[in-house]
Amino acid sequence: QKEVEQDPGPLSVPEGAIVSLNCTYSNSAFQYFMWYRQYSRKGPELLMYTYSSGNKEDGRFTAQVDKSSKYISLFIRDSQPSDSATYLCAMKWASASKIIFGSGTRLSIRP
Amino acid sequence: EAQVTQNPRYLITVTGKKLTVTCSQNMNHEYMSWYRQDPGLGLRQIYYSMNVEVTDKGDVPEGYKVSRKEKRNFPLILESPSPNQTSLYFCASSFRTNTGELFFGEGSRLTVL
Numbered sequence: 001q002k003e004v005e006q007d008p009g010p011l012s013v014p015e016g017a018i019v020s021l022n023c024t025y026s027n028s029a030f031q032y033f034m035w036y037r038q039y040s041r042k043g044p045e046l047l048m049y050t051y052s053s054g055n056k057e058d059g060r061f062t063a064q065v066d067k068s069s070k071y072i073s074l075f076i077r078d079s080q081p082s083d084s085a086t087y088l089c090a091m092k093w094a095s096a097s098k099i100i101f102g103s104g105t106r107l108s109i110r111p
Numbered sequence: 112e113a114q115v116t117q118n119p120r121y122l123i124t125v126t127g128k129k130l131t132v133t134c135s136q137n138m139n140h141e142y143m144s145w146y147r148q149d150p151g152l153g154l155r156q157i158y159y160s161m162n163v164e165v166t167d168k169g170d171v172p173e174g175y176k177v178s179r180k181e182k183r184n185f186p187l188i189l190e191s192p193s194p195n196q197t198s199l200y201f202c203a204s205s206f207r208t209n210t211g212e213l214f215f216g217e218g219s220r221l222t223v224l
Binding site for chain 1: 201
């Protein structure tokens, strides 16, 4: 069993829809939870990070962590074609440098 | 402009021919790392470095070497490349590792024939 599981998609939604991307994990010791966005032929870039449980909002993006269920989500409101990319969840222990990545979900927003 | 620069971006080589992928960052980051990205497997860490002259293995270090002689540079060396090392490689750096804020290069696509 992988430490971090992520549905690879692809996920295709119409412009303006609310998108929900999810990851599950097995290690309850993870404390930092990140979402990276990767455009085609580019390196990943950090979109949001959350420490421990709860929600974090940044513009159209909301990151949610449910530690009791070992489940994290990224919501994108009013999705735009420019949001089309692969989204990678990632997580780490508080004291460690190692980051565990999900395999990524490919998202396509149809105009 | 703050960036992580990798070279070459694309490379086709043959089995056994030594190659080096360079990585340089201009953000004075202490932490640097190499990943490979393969379909269905996501990003897997090859090696990382916490500071100059300090390196350690990641999850998939076999067949790779690294060095960290200067803070800004972290080259990845494939002494004798094999076809299973065909992959997309990313270098990343970070000033602070605790939050997981990694800055990635644009990637180096390597094909070993």
